[in-house]
Amino acid sequence: xxxxxxxxxxxxxxxxxxxxxxxxxxxxxxxxxxxxxxxxxxxxxxxxxxxxxxxxxxxxxxxxxxxxxxxxxxxxxxxxxxxxxxxxxxxxxxxxxxxxxxxxxxxxxxxxxxxxxxxxxxxxxxxxxxxxxxxxxxxxxxxxxxxxxxxxxxxxxxxxxxxxxxxxxxxxxxxxxxxxxxxxxxxxxxxxxxxxxxxxxxxxxxxxxxxxxxxxxxxxxxxxxxxxxxxxxxxxxxxxxxxxxxxxxxxxxxxxxxxxxxxxxxxxxxxxxxxxxxxxxxxxxxxxxxxxxxxxxxxxxxxxxxxxxxxxxxxxxxxxxxxxxxxxx
Amino acid sequence: xxxxxxxxxxxxxxxxxxxxxxxxxxxxxxxxxxxxxxxxxxxxxxxxxxxxxxxxxxxxxxxxxxxxxxxxxxxxxxxxxxxxxxxxxxxxxxxxxxxxxxxxxxxxxxxxxxxxxxxxxxxxxxxxxxxxxxxxxxxxxxxxxxxxxxxxxxxxxxxxxxxxxxxxxxxxxxxxxxxxxxxxxxxxxxxxxxxxxxxxxxxxxxxxxxxxxxxxxxxxxxxxxxxxxxxxxxxxxxxxxxxxxxxxxxxxxxxxxxxxxxxxxxxxxxxxxxxxxxxxxxxxxxxxxxxxxxxxxxxxxxxxxxxxxxxxxxxxxxxxxxxxxxxxxxxxxxxxxxxxxxxxxxxxxxxxxxx
Numbered sequence: 110x111x112x113x114x115x116x117x118x119x120x121x122x123x124x125x126x127x128x129x130x131x132x133x134x135x136x137x138x139x140x141x142x143x144x145x146x147x148x149x150x151x152x153x154x155x156x157x158x159x160x161x162x163x164x165x166x167x168x169x170x171x172x173x174x175x176x177x178x179x180x181x182x183x184x185x186x187x188x189x190x191x192x193x194x195x196x197x198x199x200x201x202x203x204x205x206x207x208x209x210x211x212x213x214x215x216x217x218x219x220x221x222x223x224x225x226x227x228x229x230x231x232x233x234x235x236x237x238x239x240x241x242x243x244x245x246x247x248x249x250x251x252x253x254x255x256x257x258x259x260x261x262x263x264x265x266x267x268x269x270x271x272x273x274x275x276x277x278x279x280x281x282x283x284x285x286x287x288x289x290x291x292x293x294x295x296x297x298x299x300x301x302x303x304x305x306x307x308x309x310x311x312x313x314x315x316x317x318x319x320x321x322x323x324x325x326x327x328x329x330x331x332x333x334x335x336x337x338x339x340x341x342x343x344x345x346x347x348x349x350x351x352x353x354x355x356x357x358x359x360x361x362x363x364x365x366x367x368x369x370x371x372x373x374x375x376x377x378x379x380x381x382x383x384x385x386x387x388x389x390x391x392x393x394x395x396x397x398x399x400x401x402x403x404x405x406x407x408x409x410x411x412x413x414x415x416x417x418x419x420x421x422x423x424x425x426x427x428x429x430x431x432x433x434x435x436x437x438x
Numbered sequence: 439x440x441x442x443x444x445x446x447x448x449x450x451x452x453x454x455x456x457x458x459x460x461x462x463x464x465x466x467x468x469x470x471x472x473x474x475x476x477x478x479x480x481x482x483x484x485x486x487x488x489x490x491x492x493x494x495x496x497x498x499x500x501x502x503x504x505x506x507x508x509x510x511x512x513x514x515x516x517x518x519x520x521x522x523x524x525x526x527x528x529x530x531x532x533x534x535x536x537x538x539x540x541x542x543x544x545x546x547x548x549x550x551x552x553x554x555x556x557x558x559x560x561x562x563x564x565x566x567x568x569x570x571x572x573x574x575x576x577x578x579x580x581x582x583x584x585x586x587x588x589x590x591x592x593x594x595x596x597x598x599x600x601x602x603x604x605x606x607x608x609x610x611x612x613x614x615x616x617x618x619x620x621x622x623x624x625x626x627x628x629x630x631x632x633x634x635x636x637x638x639x640x641x642x643x644x645x646x647x648x649x650x651x652x653x654x655x656x657x658x659x660x661x662x663x664x665x666x667x668x669x670x671x672x673x674x675x676x677x678x679x680x681x682x683x684x685x686x687x688x689x690x691x692x693x694x695x696x697x698x699x700x701x702x703x704x705x706x707x708x709x710x711x712x713x714x715x716x717x718x719x720x721x722x723x724x725x726x727x728x729x730x731x732x733x734x735x736x737x738x739x740x741x742x743x744x745x746x747x748x749x750x751x752x753x754x755x756x757x758x759x760x761x762x763x764x765x766x767x768x769x770x771x772x773x774x775x776x777x778x779x780x781x782x783x784x785x786x787x788x789x790x791x792x793x
Contacts, residue, residue, distance in 0.1 A: 118536065152655035153626075266743055296518035297682065298740045301726040307739035322538070323655060326685075326727075367660035369689035371725070373693070377667065379662040382627055385655070 111139040114286055114317050115164070120177035122156075122163045129390045133159040133343040138414075141203050141285065141317050146383030148349065151319045152385055155339040157321045161287045164319075181285065200230040201222065203278035207290040209270040212263040212277075219246075219273055220258040226280050232363075245276040249306050268299035275306065282314055289321045304331060325368060329353055334423070337361050340396035341388050343414070347424030354426050356419040357424065357431040361403045395429070403430045462545035462587070463506035464564070465530055465675050467642055470539035472500040472525050492537060497747045499525040501700040502539070505678075505772075512670065512677045514691030514708065515724070516684060520744050522700040523649050527680045532644040533563045558622060561777045564637035568649035570629030574621040574636075580607070581617040584636050591640060606635045609672075610665060627658035634665065646678045651686060663690060684727045688712055693780075696720050699755040702774055706781040716783040727730070754786065761786055 124136035134156045138408070139145050149159040163174050166186060179186045181201065182303040185192060198204075206212045214222055223242035227233065233241070239258070244253035249272040262270060271291055278286055308331065311318055320332060328335055328349060336346040337358065345358040356362045365371060366379035368428040383400040395401070407429045417431040418424040459723040478486070496515070499522045508515050508532075517523040530661070532548070541548050543559050551559060567573035574583055584606050594602050604614035611630040618714040620627055630650065636644060641738040647654055651659045663686065669675060681687050687694060688708055695705040696719065704717040715721045721742040742759040745751055751758050757767040766786050774784040 152657060240663060268743060270665050270784065296744075297684070297726040298722060299743065302739035302741075303738050305739040308737055325656070364657060367657045369660070369663060370685035371688070374689055375667070380660040380664055381657040384658060426609060 112144045114145075114182060115141040115319075116178070116179045116180045117160075117164070118180075119181060120160065120163055121406050122159050122168055122172060123174045123175050126171055126389075131389050132341050132391060134163055134387060137177075137338075137341075137343055138280060139336050139343065139346060141319060143284070143317055144311070144315045145334065146311065146318045146320060147333045147339065148328035148335040149319055150325060150328055150335060152323055152364075154340075154385055154388060155338040157323075157338050157389070158259075158289050158336070161204065161289050161319060164287060165198060165202065167204075169360070175427050188436040196230070198224055198283045199278075199283075201283055202284040202285045202287065205271075205274050205278050205286065205288040205291045207293055209267075209274040210262065213270065214347050215262055218259055218261055219308065223258075223277055223280060226277055241280065242276075245280050246273070248279070248310065249273075249276045250302065251276070268295055268302065271295065271303055272306065273341035273427070275310075276302070279314070279316075283316055285317045285319070286311070287319045287321070290323070292327065293322070293324070300327075307331075325353070325365065326370075337364070340386055340391060342396065342427060342429045344397065345425070346414075347419060348422040351422050351424045353417040355418055357426040358428050359399075359403050359430075359432060360397045362432060363400075394426075403432075405430065457676075461508065463507045464511075464680070465507045466540075466542040466545070467504075467505040467526075467530060467536075468540045468542070470500060470503050470505065470526070470529055470541065471498070471537045472522075472529055472534060473498055473537045497687070498700050498750065499747065500529060503697075503700075503702050505530065505702075507676055507678060507696065509643075509676055510670075510674060511693060512679055512691045514687035514694040514774060515531075515697065515715075516680060516682065516687050517679045518545060518744055520699075520747060521697045521746070523680050523697050526697065527565070527646045527648050527678055529565045530642060530678055531644075532560055533565065534536055545612075551640045561640045562642050563644045564640060564642040565774035566633050566637050566649065568652055570626060570633050570653065573633055574629060576621055579618055579620055580624075580632055581619070582640050583632060584617075587636070588639050593779045603635075603639070604637050607631075609638065609669070610635045611661075621653060625658075626654055627661060630654060630658075630662050631665070634662075637764060638669070642675070644676045644678070646680065648680045649682070652681065652683065661687070666690065684723060688727075696723070699744060699783065701755060701771075702781045702782070703756065705774075705786070706778075706783075708782060710778075710781060716755075716777060716781065716788070717785050718762055718787070719756045722759075742757070756768075 118138050120134055120137045122388055124131035135158055149157045149160060151354055158357055161170055164179050170172060174187055220242055221238060224235065224238045227238040227241055243254045244260055251257050251269060251272050258386045292303050295303060301370060324330060332349045334347065334351045335352045336343045339360050345352055345356065345361045352364065356365060363381035367381060369378060372378055377378055381400050383429060394409040398404040412427050412429045414427050417426040474497040478492060478494055481766045482607055484493040503526060506686065509624065515523045515526065525534065528640050529536055548556060548559060581600060585603045588594045588602060589599055605778045607614045607617060612628060612631050624632065654662060679687065679690055685741050691708045694706065694708050694711050696703050698719050704720045705711055715724050740759055745758065753769045754767040757763040760767065764786065772784045772786045774782050775788060777788050
């Protein structure tokens with residue numbers, strides 16, 4: 110196995126609000142290998158985006174990373190100085206956001222924004238930087254890149270805007286790309302185009318990717334490994350085949366059962382009762398136990414991550430009663 | 439001429455396409471068109487008087503579409519953003535007036551009804567909107583949101599409003615003791631339920647659900663979809679279910695209508711259409727449906743984007759993106775034709791043209 114590119118250990122990101130402490134990310138650990146695509150799945154409020162923001166050092170007050178280690182190629186990003194971190198961000202790690210209109214500056218032309226990103230990290234001439242920007246636009250499938258370079262973000266469609274955001278993320282050949290729901294706002298045919306480009310680009314450049322999404326079907330087709338998050342914690346992780354075909358956590362199972370295309374047409378969907386708990390002052394113990402059909406008094410204590418299922422493949426689950434093969438049906 | 443099976447604009451109504459039953463459809467649109475026109479302002483009109491040829495900008499949001507929905511049927515309306523599916527839904531429910539065409543309820547054109555009868559008919563049709571944040575008045579309590587319409591329409595006396603709202607909330611799985619609360623005090627899934635309760639409070643027979651589960655998390659979406667199916671069985675409802683999510687549509691619909699840039703390109707029973715999509719656009723859409731099957735997919739994208747409805751391409755609207763486009767597709771818009779019992783498709787390939 111290739112050495113890990115990114116190691117996250119015991120990451121805790123809390124928000125200290127007037128109403129209490131929000132444990133948005135609570136004791137999250139995972140690794141990403143070189144060239145690997147890791148899917149980070151969860152529903153809204155599960156902490157998946159906050160995990161991505163914590164890696165990038167983008168947590169704003171009242172939020173704070175209170176514990177943990179985030180190591181990129183052995184260097185801890187959390188203890189690093191602001192200037193060192195700035196050198197890494199947009200260079201070795203890049204992030205793609207859900208809404209490209211928020212990441213692109215509406216009053217600057219595309220070329221200005223792209224050249225700035227290159228010049229911030231490399232000593233090249235303006236002409237050379239411009240040429241690289243043009244090549245990056247062509248690489249993500251934007252037609253007539255010369256004309257598009259001098260356009261403003263509002264002149265692009267949603268899909269094209271997201272391609273520009275991807276092109277900017279790829280400018281400096283990052284080792285790691287964090288993609289936060291980059292296709293959620295797009296139409297299905299456009300989503301297919303973006304997924305196609307991302308798959309091709311990561312294959313070509315060998316960049317690793319953390320793909321944050323709520324859409325299990327995207328994860329199924331794209332990711333190598335998957336981490337399922339619930340109420341700020343990872344509840345299951347493993348190879349994408351193991352987790353989606355033989356989930357061991359009742360929540361993962363419930364999530365998969367909720368997908369309409371997996372049940373017979375018109376049949377009642379197996380739903381998870383209730384709704385996700387607020388991560389504000391979460392009671393101790395397993396956060397899922399209120400909605401779980403397997404819960405026992407033992408679930409009042411927080412279960413640790415433990416191997417389950419395909420142990421050799423790294424499948425692990427945070428549950429006192431991991432599903433056995435029989436219980437899956 | 440462009441498009442569909444309907445008669446030329448505003449013509450004599452023609453018998454409906456053979457549906458699953460022979461009875462009159464509950465809701466029917468014949469040759470329905472909706473055009474949004476940006477009228478000329480004063481300066482443009484003066485300019486035109488002086489000889490400048492300034493034209494109005496016209497968006498053909500819905501272009502001569504026939505739609506019929508039988509009692510108890512769930513029709514899924516699918517398309518990408520900007521294809522006119524929401525506009526068609528609003529035409530069907532009567533929120534927007536038709537530019538052209540006829541709208542019928544149980545075979546009776548609604549335009550021929552008197553105002554009082556039309557108002558009573560209108561109550562039979564309700565809409566559930568996508569965004570439960572935007573479609574609920576943030577300054578009204580749930581009891582007012584749900585109870586306002588039935589009182590205003592004298593379906594219940596104002597004195598029984600609280601009990602009535604309690605029953606409505608119970609039916610959609612909300613705790614009636616929460617009825618004094620405001621919308622912001624509820625989660626997304628609960629807000630979707632409030633929207634459903636509001637629509638059902640006036641005892642409709644026909645519901646247009648416009649992306650009603652799109653904003654919800656998958657586990658909450660499953661709960662709301664189950665609620666839709668329970669309510670359909672309990673209250674004998676008919677749905678027009680508008681969605682871009684093919685997985686959801688496949689699950690809930692009996693029949694599916696696919697739209698592209700204001701026109702219907704294909705329709706048919708869900709099982710048949712998903713098993714063997716006929717139109718190249720439907721094929722492309724279905725190819726992108728994510729199945730949660732863990733296998734590495736190689737994404738093969740369909741090229742291009744939806745063209746602007748301000749200047750749609752001539753001929754078949756899909757031809758610039760179609761892998762099978764021929765010379766004829768660039769000139770003549772294919773008519774929506776019956777290709778099998780209950781199956782309609784608008785594509786020149788159906789005429790035996792070489793692919």
